[in-house]
Structure formats: C-alpha cells, structure tokens
Amino acid sequence: MKRTSDFQPHSVDRQTRADGSILLRSKHPLSASVERTGDWLHQWADTAPERVFLAERSGAGWREENYRSVLEKVRAVGAALLARGLDDKTPILVMSGSGVDHGILALAAQYVGVPLVPVAEQYALVHGAHGRLRDVIGLINPKLAYVDDAARFDEALALEALQGVEIVASHPESKVGGKAGGRADGRAVTAFADLLKGDGGIDVDAAFSKVTPDTVGKILMTSGSTSSPKGVLTTHRMMCVNQVQLADALPFLRRRPPVILDWLPWNHVFGGSHNFNMMLANGGSLYIDDGKPVKGLFERTIENLNLKTGTLAFNVPLGFGMLLSALEKDADLRRRFFQDLDLIFYAGASLPQEVWSGFERMAMEVAGEVPLMTSSWGLTETAPCAMMQQEPAPRSGIVGVPVNGVTVKLLPDADMRCEVRVKGPNIMPGYHGAPERTKEAFDEEGFFITGDAMVFLDPDDPDKGMRFDGRISEDFKLQSGTWVRAAQLRLDMLSLLAPLAADLVITGADRQQIGVMVFPNAEELTREGFDLTADDGALSCALLRGEIHRRLGERAREISGSSTRVSRAIVLAEPASMPDGEMTAKGNLNFRKVLTRRAALLERLYRDDDPAVVTI
Missing domain, CATH: 3.40.50.12780 (ANL, N-terminal domain)
Structure with a gap:
C-alpha cells in the first residue's frame, strides 16, 4: 500500500x-487557500511558465499550452469579453465539450468576473434534447455562446432561443459554402481567434482586482436525475x-x-x-x-x-x-x-x-x-x-x-x-x-x-x-409497510444480472412485491445468441427470461425478508430516451421519468399472465 x-x-x-x-x-485544520482561480494561474505562470497546463490531440500528437501562454490568452480573452459589455449578470453558454479553447475561455471568464455555464454536448447535438437546451438558455439568458465547431453545432445554433446571442466558435466555418464568419442561416459567427486579439482599451488588472471569493465563476447544471435541473452558483x-x-x-x-x-x-x-x-x-x-x-x-x-x-x-x-x-x-x-x-x-x-x-x-x-x-x-x-x-x-x-x-x-x-x-x-x-x-x-x-x-x-x-x-427519495414502501432501500438493491441487481443488463429500475412502491425493469445490454445479448424480438415494448425471448429466472431464483434462496427479495422482472425493448428525460446528460437514469413514461409496462410487470414477465 x-x-x-x-x-x-x-x-x-x-x-x-x-x-x-x-x-x-x-x-485536522483547513489550510489557507487563494481567493480566486486566477491567483493559481499567476502563481504557476511565474514559477513554472514552460510547464504544460492544457493539451489536446492535434494530428499524431498534442497541441500543448503552457502556463505562461494560457495566462496571456486568458487576459486577452478577458479583455475581449469586457469590451463586449459582459459582466456578472451576462453568463456565457458553452455547448461543446472539453478543449483547450474551452479551458481558456472558462478561465478568462472567471478572471474578469463573468459566469460560465457549460452544458452537456448532447443537449445541442441530439435533436430531441433541444428542449433541455432551451430550458437552460431561458434560465441564464446568455449574451455569448461558444462551440468548438460551428458546422457540427449548426442545428442548435439556429434555435430561436439563441437569436441575439453572439456565437463564438474555434472553427467558425458553416456547412454551406464553408465560409468563415457565416452560417447556413445567415447569422454571423465570431472566430475564437478574434477574442484572442484582446482589446487594448480595457483595464484587465482592474477587473481582476474586483473578483472576490464570493464572485460566481460558474453556473453548473445539476443532472436532473431526481428533479428538474437546477443552476448551481459556483463561487x-x-x-x-x-x-x-x-x-x-x-x-x-x-x-x-x-x-x-x-x-x-x-x-x-x-x-x-x-x-x-x-x-x-x-x-x-x-x-x-x-x-x-x-x-x-x-x-x-x-x-x-x-x-x-x-x-x-x-x-x-x-x-x-x-x-x-x-x-x-x-x-x-x-x-x-x-x-x-x-x-x-x-x-x-x-x-x-x-x-x-x-x-x-x-x-x-x-x-x-x-x-x-x-x-x-x-x-x-x-x-x-x-x-x-x-x-x-x-x-x-x-x-x-x-x-x-x-x-x-x-x-x-x-x-x-x-x-x-x-x-x-x-x-x-x-x-x-x-x-x-x-x-x-x-x-x-x-x-x-x-x-x-x-x-x-x-x-x-x-x-x-x-x-x-x-x-x-429513491426509497419506497411495499404494501406491507416494509421499506425498500432501492439504491443498494439496484447495485445488487446490476451485479447479479451482469452482463445482460445495461441498467435497471427497481419497482414496487405500494405493491406487494419488488420488481425490476431491465434495460438490456443489446450488444452482449446479441453476442450470446439471445433473440431481441420485441413484444409491445418488452423482449419476449424465452431463453433470456429463463436465464433471468435462474439468477433471481438462486438469489431468492439465499436471502430472507421482503425488503430485498426481487420477485419479478421485465426486459425493456426500447433504450432509455434522453429527449424524453429518461436519461440525463451524465448517462444516469431518471427513475421517476422511466416509471411514468412506461407506466403501461410497469403494470404489465405485475401481471402474472404476461408471457414477457419473469416471476419467481
């Protein structure tokens, strides 16, 4: 060890x-901390200027940015943001994933006191998830939005909710004509390189001095796995x-x-x-x-x-x-x-x-x-x-x-x-x-x-x-009044049904028995020769039902008590839907949404005469 x-x-x-x-x-006592994230950047730009801070793949190797270059670019971008009138009341929306330019923009916004709001790429890239993106835009009212590639995010950038919002992209070329500075819908896109030019008329040091420990650096959206997403003020x-x-x-x-x-x-x-x-x-x-x-x-x-x-x-x-x-x-x-x-x-x-x-x-x-x-x-x-x-x-x-x-x-x-x-x-x-x-x-x-x-x-x-x-909030009672600790039971069931189950939902609130709705690992099932034919939203494969029955039965013989005994199962044919809110951007299930959206399948799970249901 x-x-x-x-x-x-x-x-x-x-x-x-x-x-x-x-x-x-x-x-143990808590050690002293710096007051702002920019203090760290200055510290390492002074003491280790040539050390690589951020790097991303570029061709066969890496694009590497050291601490000195990142500080220089952060100050330039910070000046460009202030020159646009951005402040603590005008958040920046970031729709694309991790990248060097994203990192520089985030630190620049923090350096001059402008909140950054990064959201999951899926909200912009998955057509059906645009509702989530609109919700975020409506909540924060951004004045500037960043993506790494305007062409890749073209559909999201055309949303009515982003009208009047300046779009900045590391790669600003549009799908139509491949012209920099323009997009298919005719709206302008600012190149991130333009932000790197800074603005000599802005006093960046004065702005940095106004940033305090209570200044909001980021607004992070919660996953929404147990409730609607919230914007966490991150100071x-x-x-x-x-x-x-x-x-x-x-x-x-x-x-x-x-x-x-x-x-x-x-x-x-x-x-x-x-x-x-x-x-x-x-x-x-x-x-x-x-x-x-x-x-x-x-x-x-x-x-x-x-x-x-x-x-x-x-x-x-x-x-x-x-x-x-x-x-x-x-x-x-x-x-x-x-x-x-x-x-x-x-x-x-x-x-x-x-x-x-x-x-x-x-x-x-x-x-x-x-x-x-x-x-x-x-x-x-x-x-x-x-x-x-x-x-x-x-x-x-x-x-x-x-x-x-x-x-x-x-x-x-x-x-x-x-x-x-x-x-x-x-x-x-x-x-x-x-x-x-x-x-x-x-x-x-x-x-x-x-x-x-x-x-x-x-x-x-x-x-x-x-x-x-x-x-x-995931716990529930059976009709008997017995509490079911659903989170731990879910982990037990995932282990028991691996690798057949990709994920699952524990059921049984106000019912007599605990059940499980299984999202199958389709790739594994196909490899093992299971039939993936669907029957009104559920898989009907007798071989698969037999294997689940065997595993649940063996487990039932080893445990006592209704709070952990899983007595029935159904395998869902349709994967969890992000557009319908069943899956969060983190890939977690929203259990309540699954149970609500698939209420008919939940009712089938508790019918003993349904051929798709496993009972023990």
Missing part, C-alpha cells in the same frame, strides 16, 4: 446531540477551498505536479471542477482524452494512453472496467500506466469489487505497491468533495470522512442509516434565479440537505469512514 505520508490519516470528532443528530468534523471560494481540502487529504499533490489524461466532461463538477482545478491548483498538466468508455470511442482512449500516461487516474466504474481489460492484454501499456501512478480514483457509482481487486493485483505485479485506490462523496452543490476516503481502503464502496473544514450532520433512523447534511466553505450559496428552491435546500441551521443516505462501517469508530447507501 501507499506510505502513510502520502495521505492525511482519518481523525474525526463525533458529537451526538440531544435530538439524536450526529455531527462529524475532521480534527471562487467554493472552487479554491475545495482544492485545499483535497490537497490536505492527499499531500502528494503538493509534492509533485500531477499529470492526468482525462475524458470526464467539464459540464460536470467531477471533470470540470474537481479534476480541472486540481491541475491548476497544483501546477499540474491536463491532457484531454477525446475518447470515452463507450464502444467506438474507448479505442481512442487507449491510443491516447499510448501517447501519454499520468500520475493520477480518474474514471467512472465502467471506464475502469474497460481499462482493466485493455491493460490485461498489453504488457507495455500496463507497465507505463503504473510506473508513476499515485492515485486511482473512481466516482459516479461504486466500483465493482472484482475491478478493484484486478487493479490491486496488477499494480503489485508491475510496481510492487498499490497506488492509493479511493473515492469521495459530494455533489455539484458541494464543489464537489465533502467527504473522502483518505486512507487506503480495504475494499470498494467506502466514501470516507469529512474533509477539513466541513461539518457533516447525520440524522440516523432506527437502523442507523443516516440522512446526510453538510456545512462548510465549499458549499454553494444557492441556485441561480431560484430563491425558493435555494431556501428549501438548507435546514434551519444552515446545513445543505443533500438527500443522500449513509451508514457507518463501524458505528463505534467514525475513523473507519462511511458507506454511501442511496438517495432518500
């Missing part, structure tokens, strides 16, 4: 109050303090400039705040991976890894599973991947234990030690990290203890399952344009109500950390 000096040991103060609530705090204090909290927990970040090859999108707090700012705060280098863990694009990730490996590895569990398989087949890449690796960090869901064990085994074979394998817990509203497993963990699924400066309030039930609320300098001030939703988000003591639940690994030792135990 990693040396003790590579992480801050857990040291938790626990206070149980008269009302039964529990307060957890770290006994400089939130971003700057959270990086200090992370570096306090992981001191190796301060000892050696980190390097990452990262695909995680910047419209999400994981990729855009946690990872991006970790490189900036610690003088690191961010190489943008233009691949991702999906069929047809993961091969690009492997190509990129063959060009550049890092000191930290961030990913979602699916990505790490695919990476483990690739490393098992390539000894040279396996050696280079582990040779300088300090950290393997997963988020978004629990890492399957077999993947965790595979990386441990592989690291020991290659490097003779295991890098710190860990995760943390937080939300967009918490910047994101509020709790972290800072010490080496015995297994996957542990989210740790409060980071320095955060107070966690736990409201335990009779089974010591705790609702989680948090307070600290990394917590948002509120939601954009939504005072009522902001008020509802905090309790009478000023703690942010997360809606998440956790349990102690050891109720007698808070230093052992906590385990995430689902969303309170």
Whole structure:
C-alpha cells in the first residue's frame, strides 16, 4: 500500500446531540487557500511558465499550452469579453465539450468576473434534447455562446432561443459554402481567434482586482436525475477551498505536479471542477482524452494512453472496467500506466469489487505497491468533495470522512442509516434565479440537505469512514409497510444480472412485491445468441427470461425478508430516451421519468399472465 505520508490519516470528532443528530468534523485544520482561480494561474505562470497546463490531440500528437501562454490568452480573452459589455449578470453558454479553447475561455471568464455555464454536448447535438437546451438558455439568458465547431453545432445554433446571442466558435466555418464568419442561416459567427486579439482599451488588472471569493465563476447544471435541473452558483471560494481540502487529504499533490489524461466532461463538477482545478491548483498538466468508455470511442482512449500516461487516474466504474481489460492484454501499456501512478480514483457509482481487486493485483505485479485506490462523496452543490476516503481502503464502496473544514450532520433512523447534511466553505450559496428552491435546500441551521443516505462501517469508530447507501427519495414502501432501500438493491441487481443488463429500475412502491425493469445490454445479448424480438415494448425471448429466472431464483434462496427479495422482472425493448428525460446528460437514469413514461409496462410487470414477465 501507499506510505502513510502520502495521505492525511482519518481523525474525526463525533458529537451526538440531544435530538439524536450526529455531527462529524475532521480534527485536522483547513489550510489557507487563494481567493480566486486566477491567483493559481499567476502563481504557476511565474514559477513554472514552460510547464504544460492544457493539451489536446492535434494530428499524431498534442497541441500543448503552457502556463505562461494560457495566462496571456486568458487576459486577452478577458479583455475581449469586457469590451463586449459582459459582466456578472451576462453568463456565457458553452455547448461543446472539453478543449483547450474551452479551458481558456472558462478561465478568462472567471478572471474578469463573468459566469460560465457549460452544458452537456448532447443537449445541442441530439435533436430531441433541444428542449433541455432551451430550458437552460431561458434560465441564464446568455449574451455569448461558444462551440468548438460551428458546422457540427449548426442545428442548435439556429434555435430561436439563441437569436441575439453572439456565437463564438474555434472553427467558425458553416456547412454551406464553408465560409468563415457565416452560417447556413445567415447569422454571423465570431472566430475564437478574434477574442484572442484582446482589446487594448480595457483595464484587465482592474477587473481582476474586483473578483472576490464570493464572485460566481460558474453556473453548473445539476443532472436532473431526481428533479428538474437546477443552476448551481459556483463561487471562487467554493472552487479554491475545495482544492485545499483535497490537497490536505492527499499531500502528494503538493509534492509533485500531477499529470492526468482525462475524458470526464467539464459540464460536470467531477471533470470540470474537481479534476480541472486540481491541475491548476497544483501546477499540474491536463491532457484531454477525446475518447470515452463507450464502444467506438474507448479505442481512442487507449491510443491516447499510448501517447501519454499520468500520475493520477480518474474514471467512472465502467471506464475502469474497460481499462482493466485493455491493460490485461498489453504488457507495455500496463507497465507505463503504473510506473508513476499515485492515485486511482473512481466516482459516479461504486466500483465493482472484482475491478478493484484486478487493479490491486496488477499494480503489485508491475510496481510492487498499490497506488492509493479511493473515492469521495459530494455533489455539484458541494464543489464537489465533502467527504473522502483518505486512507487506503480495504475494499470498494467506502466514501470516507469529512474533509477539513466541513461539518457533516447525520440524522440516523432506527437502523442507523443516516440522512446526510453538510456545512462548510465549499458549499454553494444557492441556485441561480431560484430563491425558493435555494431556501428549501438548507435546514434551519444552515446545513445543505443533500438527500443522500449513509451508514457507518463501524458505528463505534467514525475513523473507519462511511458507506454511501442511496438517495432518500429513491426509497419506497411495499404494501406491507416494509421499506425498500432501492439504491443498494439496484447495485445488487446490476451485479447479479451482469452482463445482460445495461441498467435497471427497481419497482414496487405500494405493491406487494419488488420488481425490476431491465434495460438490456443489446450488444452482449446479441453476442450470446439471445433473440431481441420485441413484444409491445418488452423482449419476449424465452431463453433470456429463463436465464433471468435462474439468477433471481438462486438469489431468492439465499436471502430472507421482503425488503430485498426481487420477485419479478421485465426486459425493456426500447433504450432509455434522453429527449424524453429518461436519461440525463451524465448517462444516469431518471427513475421517476422511466416509471411514468412506461407506466403501461410497469403494470404489465405485475401481471402474472404476461408471457414477457419473469416471476419467481
């Protein structure tokens, strides 16, 4: 395992109050932070001007921008934004994914006090998702919008909602005629290169001096998996303090400039705040991976890894599973991947234990030690990290203890399952344009109500950390009054039905039995010879139903109690629909929307005479 000096040991103060609530705090002090993200940029432009900060693929290699060049471009773009009259009341909408120009624009906006609003590419590129894009535009009322390629985003840029909004593109050529500066609908497009010219009449230093820790740097849209999306006001204090909290927990970040090859999108707090700012705060280098863990694009990730490996590895569990398989087949890449690796960090869901064990085994074979394998817990509203497993963990699924400066309030039930609320300098001030939703988000003591639940690994030792135990809002009761913890049960079912199920929804609210609606892994089913013929929205394959019946039956014989016994299943023929709100931009299911949109299939699930339904 990693040396003790590579992480801050857990040291938790626990206070149980008269009302039964529990307060957890770290006994370690919070280190001082800078006030603005631009302070980091100045620091590294002064002390390491030639070090690569941002890089993206260009031809057979990389377009690399060092700290000095990024600062120069940030100041020029900042001047151009101010010359257009942009300020803290005129957000910038970013519709395309991660890229060097996107990064420069984001930092420039933060440098001069203009909020940036990055949204998922799918909102603009998927025709049926334009409703989500219109909602965001209506909420923030942008004065400028950026895309990397005007031709690729041509349909979205023609939306009536963007009339009067200046469009900026790194590649401004339109589909018709390929002319720079114009588009198919006749509206002008400004080249990003024009922003890089700056404006000599603008006092950028004066603007930078007015940026404070309370200045909003970004407005990040929540995923909308449990409610409609909200715009999280993300201040400089939130971003700057959270990086200090992370570096306090992981001191190796301060000892050696980190390097990452990262695909995680910047419209999400994981990729855009946690990872991006970790490189900036610690003088690191961010190489943008233009691949991702999906069929047809993961091969690009492997190509990129063959060009550049890092000191930290961030990913979602699916990505790490695919990476483990690739490393098992390539000894040279396996050696280079582990040779300088300090950290393997997963988020978004629990890492399957077999993947965790595979990386441990592989690291020991290659490097003779295991890098710190860990995760943390937080939300967009918490910047994101509020709790972290800072010490080496015995297994996957542990989210740790409060980071320095955060107070966690736990409201335990009779089974010591705790609702989680948090307070600290990394917590948002509120939601954009939504005072009522902001008020509802905090309790009478000023703690942010997360809606998440956790349990102690050891109720007698808070230093052992906590385990995430689902969303309170996902839980439901059966007709018997028995509570069903749907989040953990969903993970159990995904493991049981792997690799046949790509995702699933747990059902049974106000019914007698728990059921499951399965979104199939069509590629795997086809490879295994299952028939994908649909019967009014459900797959009717007898062979597939037989396999699911076998697995559910074996599990039922090993457990007792109605709260975890899954008695019926139906396999859905149609994949989750993003345009209809069943899937968020993060790829998460909106369970309520699935159950509402497929109400007829839900009713079929509870009919014993339906041939598509599996019952045990």
